[in-house]
Amino acid sequence: MANPTADLAAELRAALSGHARFDPGTRALYSTDASNYRQVPTGVVFPRDEDDVAATVAIARRHGVPVTTRGAGTSIAGNAIGTGLVLDFARHLDRVLDVDPDRRLARVQPGVVLDSLRSAVAGHGLTFGPDPSTHSRCTLGGMIGNNSCGTHSVAWGKTVDNVHSLDVLLSDGTRLEVGATSPEELDALCAREDRVGQLHRDLRALRDDVGDLVRRSFPRLARRVSGYNLDQLLPEHGFHLARALVGTEGSCAVVLGATVELVPSPAARALTVLGFSDTYAAADEVPRLRGLGALAIEGLSAELVDVVRLRNPASPALPLLPGGRSWLLVETGGADLGEAQAAADAIVRAMGERAEHVVHTDPARIAALWKIREEGSGYSTRMAGSERWSGWEDAAVPPEQLGAYLREFDALLARFGRRGVTYGHYGDGCIHVRIDFDLLTRPGTAEYRSFLEAAADLVVAHGGSISGEHGDGQARSALLSRMYPPEVVRAFERFKTAFDPDGLLNPGQVVHPRPVDADVRPLVAPARIPTRTTLALHADSGDLAAATRRCVGMGKCLNTTGGVMCPSYRVTREEKHSTRGRAHLLFEMLASRVIEGGWRSPEVREALDLCLSCKGCKSDCPVDVDMATYKAEFLHQHYRHRPRPAAHYSMGFLPLWLQLGKHAPGLVNRVFSGPLAPVLKRLGGIDARRSVPPLAPQTLQAWWSARTPRTGTTARVVLFPDTFTNHFDPHIGRDAVTALEALGHAVEVPRSPVCCGLTWHSTGQLGTARRVVRRTARLLRPQLDRGMPVVGLEPSCTAFLRHDALELAPDDLDVAALAAATRTFAEWVEPTRERWQRPAQDRQALVQVHCHQHADLGFTADRATLDATGTRARVLDAGCCGLAGNFGFERGHHEVSVACAEKGLLPAVRAAEPGTDVVADGFSCRTQLRQTAGVEPVHLATLVARALTED
Numbered sequence: 001m002a003n004p005t006a007d008l009a010a011e012l013r014a015a016l017s018g019h020a021r022f023d024p025g026t027r028a029l030y031s032t033d034a035s036n037y038r039q040v041p042t043g044v045v046f047p048r049d050e051d052d053v054a055a056t057v058a059i060a061r062r063h064g065v066p067v068t069t070r071g072a073g074t075s076i077a078g079n080a081i082g083t084g085l086v087l088d089f090a091r092h093l094d095r096v097l098d099v100d101p102d103r104r105l106a107r108v109q110p111g112v113v114l115d116s117l118r119s120a121v122a123g124h125g126l127t128f129g130p131d132p133s134t135h136s137r138c139t140l141g142g143m144i145g146n147n148s149c150g151t152h153s154v155a156w157g158k159t160v161d162n163v164h165s166l167d168v169l170l171s172d173g174t175r176l177e178v179g180a181t182s183p184e185e186l187d188a189l190c191a192r193e194d195r196v197g198q199l200h201r202d203l204r205a206l207r208d209d210v211g212d213l214v215r216r217s218f219p220r221l222a223r224r225v226s227g228y229n230l231d232q233l234l235p236e237h238g239f240h241l242a243r244a245l246v247g248t249e250g251s252c253a254v255v256l257g258a259t260v261e262l263v264p265s266p267a268a269r270a271l272t273v274l275g276f277s278d279t280y281a282a283a284d285e286v287p288r289l290r291g292l293g294a295l296a297i298e299g300l301s302a303e304l305v306d307v308v309r310l311r312n313p314a315s316p317a318l319p320l321l322p323g324g325r326s327w328l329l330v331e332t333g334g335a336d337l338g339e340a341q342a343a344a345d346a347i348v349r350a351m352g353e354r355a356e357h358v359v360h361t362d363p364a365r366i367a368a369l370w371k372i373r374e375e376g377s378g379y380s381t382r383m384a385g386s387e388r389w390s391g392w393e394d395a396a397v398p399p400e401q402l403g404a405y406l407r408e409f410d411a412l413l414a415r416f417g418r419r420g421v422t423y424g425h426y427g428d429g430c431i432h433v434r435i436d437f438d439l440l441t442r443p444g445t446a447e448y449r450s451f452l453e454a455a456a457d458l459v460v461a462h463g464g465s466i467s468g469e470h471g472d473g474q475a476r477s478a479l480l481s482r483m484y485p486p487e488v489v490r491a492f493e494r495f496k497t498a499f500d501p502d503g504l505l506n507p508g509q510v511v512h513p514r515p516v517d518a519d520v521r522p523l524v525a526p527a528r529i530p531t532r533t534t535l536a537l538h539a540d541s542g543d544l545a546a547a548t549r550r551c552v553g554m555g556k557c558l559n560t561t562g563g564v565m566c567p568s569y570r571v572t573r574e575e576k577h578s579t580r581g582r583a584h585l586l587f588e589m590l591a592s593r594v595i596e597g598g599w600r601s602p603e604v605r606e607a608l609d610l611c612l613s614c615k616g617c618k619s620d621c622p623v624d625v626d627m628a629t630y631k632a633e634f635l636h637q638h639y640r641h642r643p644r645p646a647a648h649y650s651m652g653f654l655p656l657w658l659q660l661g662k663h664a665p666g667l668v669n670r671v672f673s674g675p676l677a678p679v680l681k682r683l684g685g686i687d688a689r690r691s692v693p694p695l696a697p698q699t700l701q702a703w704w705s706a707r708t709p710r711t712g713t714t715a716r717v718v719l720f721p722d723t724f725t726n727h728f729d730p731h732i733g734r735d736a737v738t739a740l741e742a743l744g745h746a747v748e749v750p751r752s753p754v755c756c757g758l759t760w761h762s763t764g765q766l767g768t769a770r771r772v773v774r775r776t777a778r779l780l781r782p783q784l785d786r787g788m789p790v791v792g793l794e795p796s797c798t799a800f801l802r803h804d805a806l807e808l809a810p811d812d813l814d815v816a817a818l819a820a821a822t823r824t825f826a827e828w829v830e831p832t833r834e835r836w837q838r839p840a841q842d843r844q845a846l847v848q849v850h851c852h853q854h855a856d857l858g859f860t861a862d863r864a865t866l867d868a869t870g871t872r873a874r875v876l877d878a879g880c881c882g883l884a885g886n887f888g889f890e891r892g893h894h895e896v897s898v899a900c901a902e903k904g905l906l907p908a909v910r911a912a913e914p915g916t917d918v919v920a921d922g923f924s925c926r927t928q929l930r931q932t933a934g935v936e937p938v939h940l941a942t943l944v945a946r947a948l949t950e951d
């Protein structure tokens with residue numbers, strides 16, 4: 001019997017220069033966006049050019065398979081999912097084609113990321129006005145699809161206000177350029193005999209039939225995003241077909257290219273932060289603030305700030321807020337700082353005594369405050385111990401109604417017994433909230449539906465729009481009949497039919513909707529295999545299903561610059577190599593519908609294979625997805641009672657091999673640099689291009705044992721001889737001893753082998769890892785009982801002792817005591833720095849922060865200690881070094897490992913002035929630098945020792 005999907009796949013593969021995938025892993029990856037919904041596609045196409053798009057649509061049409069267009073997939077309402085073919089524009093069609101600064105226009109492909117466009121035009125003093133919080137990964141195609149906008153909408157409007165013309169493809173293969181259409185042009189177009197003529201005749205007739213109705217029934221507010229933009233067909237809007245297509249969520253035409261309008265970007269900005277007693281008081285003042293020329297008026301609530309305080313007490317944004325329990329961030333701009341400040345002063349004057357205020361002009365401070373606001377939806381996803389969901393997330397009301405709406409909305413929440421924290425685009429009356437719906441049960445989703453209906457009615461009663469930003473998707477399309485009269489809903493259907501009579505494009509969006517409580521992801525795909533984990537997974541009570549639900553798809557892990565997350569995606573640009581992709585695959589693995597084989601799934605293993613266990617996500621993901629931990633658990637379950645990859649034995653057991661090797665380091669080094677090395681590396685699963693780091697002639701412990709310890713005066717401290725420092729870089733340990741003793745501490749280095757268990761953990765050998773860390777904790781118990789701190793030099797081991805060990809052995813009191821006693825070297829020496837700090841010298845340094853310092857340990861003490869050594873340090877924001885423990889050594893990882901380093905670290909090191917120190921506390925970072933840049937990095941302990949002993 002013929003297999004329709006196989007035929008479809010074969011036809012596509014023959015026709016495309018890009019590729020099409022139909023494997024379960026890819027289908028699972030694209031089955032959701034940033035919404036609560038799940039629709040598993042038949043396949044996913046990655047077009048290389050417009051011809052590929054046209055071929056895909058033609059083939060899909062022949063097969064009667066619907067087509068869903070997709071950019072970054074950050075839609076929150078289920079706008080970018082479908083059961084047919086998904087067309088991913090973000091992979092290849094991602095270029096800015098042309099910038100015309102004089103006419104303030106830019107021509108782009110649909111997959112271009114907003115920040116790429118903004119960078120391309122910034123040099124001309126221009127920007128694209130609409131700016132969703134997802135600006136670092138959302139695409140112009142997606143913004144056009146959803147009619148996106150952001151914090152600056154009070155000044156620059158929505159995407160619809162900034163689109164000049166579109167190059168579009170209809171589902172029957174017709175391609176046309178659309179934009180504003182003069183009456184004469186419209187007549188000429190309508191006179192054509194072809195499909196273009198038919199389309200324009202249908203739309204003109206629609207306009208003539210419903211024009212007055214549209215004028216009467218469309219709510220008058222800036223943030224009306226729900227429904228099709230039929231108003232753009234009206235003469236007063238110039239029969240602007242491009243703008244009428246904005247916000248159609250891929251349901252009418254496929255955008256192949258766009259010409260967008262740019263706005264001058266003020267050279268200087270100021271941010272006035274106004275503090276109020278509560279959110280209602282803040283909302284009530286919004287009308288007073290509008291009309292004062294602000295670029296943005298955003299609301300922030302105390303509950304969100306409390307989450308930031310809990311997650312990151314050192315957040316630089318916290319001290320920048322004035323008093324209050326609710327804040328408005330009001331941005332003003334000008335040609336120079338004086339103008340921006342003057343505009344801010346006008347805001348402050350207008351507010352008088354009604355609010356506390358602080359005006360910020362330092363760009364770093366302003367950025368820190370915007371960061372809290374941008375990450376609000378992530379932070380608010382897990383609050384007060386509850387899972388919170390999107391669904392009712394972006395309704396808008398006229399700003400003068402905002403205070404009243406918020407009061408009634410909170411009453412509605414209370415009536416349903418639900419919790420949610422409101423914040424968002426107060427200046428345009430658009431409010432965000434994540435609510436603790438129960439989406440895991442049928443009664444819960446029924447209640448979800450009742451809530452959405454009641455909330456829709458409330459918004460409509462206030463003259464608002466049920467979506468003020470994210471579009472309708474599956475979450476709101478079925479509610480449109482509560483917002484618009486039936487004639488308008490029918491007009492939407494006529495509009496869709498004029499473009500896409502057979503309903504091929506993104507069916508279910510805006511018209512002919514599916515119910516809001518259908519396809520709810522956690523409900524339709526609950527776990528079918530046991531989800532209890534061997535690791536404690538404290539944050540999710542030992543339930544991997546709950547952990548995978550943390551990923552709400554917001555796509556911060558698709559960022560290509562800044563922070564650490566996610567190095568593998570930055571190199572491959574493959575969804576499966578992003579944190580999001582991995583979390584979604586784990587979710588689908590537990591659901592066992594598309595991904596089969598449970599913990600033995602090859603798809604999940606493949607996606608996790610390039611996870612560097614860098615923990616970048618643990619700190620950078622606003623919802624704390626901790627993929628390194630999930631990977632350790634997966635590998636543990638996946639290889640249970642089965643042979644493992646060679647690298648798990650060679651590098652997983654490294655501490656053990658080194659205990660043997662320490663007796664003959666010279667011999668070991670000769671063997672691993674001699675003719676046998678390639679064979680040994682092959683047997684050990686090590687990439688042939690990697691050299692095995694040479695063992696030091698004498699371990700730190702051996703040196704210590706041979707030395708007479710000095711007695712100190714102020715404290716006794718254990719210096720932890722981690723495997724890497726002990727065997728490879730003992731000079732760092734010796735420097736640490738020098739520094740600590742110079743500070744008057746009596747140091748003790750354990751003489752027996754101690755190890756945290758990290759190498760077994762990262763290769764998923766959890767049983768052994770647990771035994772190792774327990775043994776170490778027992779060995780150190782006497783020192784712990786004496787209240788001695790344990791100072792670690794290697795960030796990954798120190799982070800492991802402090803955090804991962806507790807996940808591994810949650811009930812072990814020795815392990816808990818060790819975790820509580822563990823300090824980084826910087827944390828231990830920094831408090832004394834006033835006694836010994838040196839004046840700034842000419843010595844320059846580049847600093848590579850180890851990923852586990854970034855994620856688990858923090859860098860504040862390190863920064864202060866560096867300063868105290870007199871070093872002029874530039875701390876890189878270069879992401880992961882790419883070596884990441886065993887990762888970069890494993891066969892098959894070399895290219896990705898080096899490419900990670902090339903993303904930031906290596907170029908920075910090459911560009912550094914001669915004589916610059918490169919500071920890298922992590923053995924992995926040092927090894928990567930030694931092997932790929934030929935430099936010899938230093939550890940902070942060495943700098944401190946130098947500062948304390950040099951004169």
Ligand SMILES: Cc1cc2nc3c(=O)[nH]c(=O)nc-3n(C[C@H](O)[C@H](O)[C@H](O)COP(=O)(O)OP(=O)(O)OC[C@H]3O[C@@H](n4cnc5c(N)ncnc54)[C@H](O)[C@@H]3O)c2cc1C
Pocket residue numbers: 033034068069070071072073074075076079080089110131132133134137138139140141142143144145146147148149150151248249250251253254255256377378469470506509553554555
């Ligand atoms: C944490 C978070 C914060 C957000 N903040 C904001 C915000 O501040 N403001 C805001 O407006 N939105 C916001 N969003 C929603 C979302 O990020 C935006 O709507 C974004 O512009 C979508 O872009 P995307 O590339 O991810 O598009 P996708 O989600 O991939 O697609 C969006 C829609 O466009 C359609 N589409 C994509 N490409 C094409 C094409 N070539 N032709 C036709 N149709 C196409 C899709 O079918 C879909 O219906 C946020 C989302 C999250 C998760």
Ligand code: SF4
Pocket residue numbers: 550551552553554555556557558579580583617620621622623624625
């Ligand atoms: S992993 Fe985190 S950052 Fe990435 S999509 Fe999921 S929630 Fe967002």
Ligand code: SF4
Pocket residue numbers: 564565566567568578579582610611612613614615616617618626627628
């Ligand atoms: S641990 Fe690192 S590589 Fe793995 S998913 Fe998280 S950020 Fe990406």
